[in-house]
Amino acid sequence: MNLFKTLAVAILCVVTTVPALARDTEYKLPFEDVLSMPEAQGKLDGSVKFYLKGQKTPKVLEKYGDDVTNRKTNGVGKEDVFGCKWAALSALIALQEKAKQQGANAVIDIVSYYKKDAFSSPTDYECHAGAVIIGVALKGTYAKVAD
Numbered sequence: 001m002n003l004f005k006t007l008a009v010a011i012l013c014v015v016t017t018v019p020a021l022a023r024d025t026e027y028k029l030p031f032e033d034v035l036s037m038p039e040a041q042g043k044l045d046g047s048v049k050f051y052l053k054g055q056k057t058p059k060v061l062e063k064y065g066d067d068v069t070n071r072k073t074n075g076v077g078k079e080d081v082f083g084c085k086w087a088a089l090s091a092l093i094a095l096q097e098k099a100k101q102q103g104a105n106a107v108i109d110i111v112s113y114y115k116k117d118a119f120s121s122p123t124d125y126e127c128h129a130g131a132v133i134i135g136v137a138l139k140g141t142y143a144k145v146a147d
Contacts (some may be wrong), residue, residue: 004130012025015016021145022130022131023129023131024128024129025080025128025129025130026071026126026127026128027065027080027081027084027124027126027129028119028121028126029047029081029084029085029088029124029125029126029127030123030124031050031052031088031123031124031125032123034085034088034089034092034125034140035050035092035126037085037089039086039089040089040092043089043093044089044092044096045094045096047089047096047100047105048095048096048099048100048105048107049105049106049107049145050090050092050095050106050107050140051106051107051108051110051135052108052109052110052111052120052121052122052123052124052125053107053108053109053110053111053120053121053122054120054121054122055122055123056104057106057108057109057145058145058146058147059145059146060108060143060144060145061143061144061145061146062143062144063141063142063143064102064103064104064141064142064143064144065141065142066139066141066142067095067097067139067140067141067142068113068137068138068143069094069098069137069138070091070113070135070136070137071087071088071090071091071094071113071135071136071137072087072133072134072135072136073086073087073090073126073133073134073135074132074133074134075129075130075131075132075133075134076127076132078134078136080127080129080134083127083129083134084106084127084129084134084136086134087127087134087135087136088125088127088136088138090136091136091137091138092138095107095110095138095140098142099142102142103144104142104143104144105143105144105145106142106143106144106145107140107141107142107143108140108141108143108145109140109141110125110138110139111136111139111140112126112136112137112139113137113138113139114126114128114135114137115137118139125138
């Protein structure tokens, strides 16, 4: 009988911890907060501009195709919103580097693209924070825009 109680307690412990590990908190956060991070000043060099879908964009001279970047950060010991900004900055850095390779000076029509589900806002991006990982996926179009 003691073995049965021990097994029952073990199963109960496993079952109750699984939902905690499966946490997926969704945030809609201001895109501008990422661009104004002190860390962004040294990593985003200004040669590529970023425009969310629905945001006023300069005249598009040429398009170079779409791309998706999916960046994650370790969420352990980090406040969710800070981790979201960090993951979003990492996504923008990846878009900036690819834009330069394409000869683009902008990434336009940016939408959040978490699990291939588009979220569009002219001011906000979407982030998902789990128990361990925080992630941001962005989809945009590389373009050359008028200055």
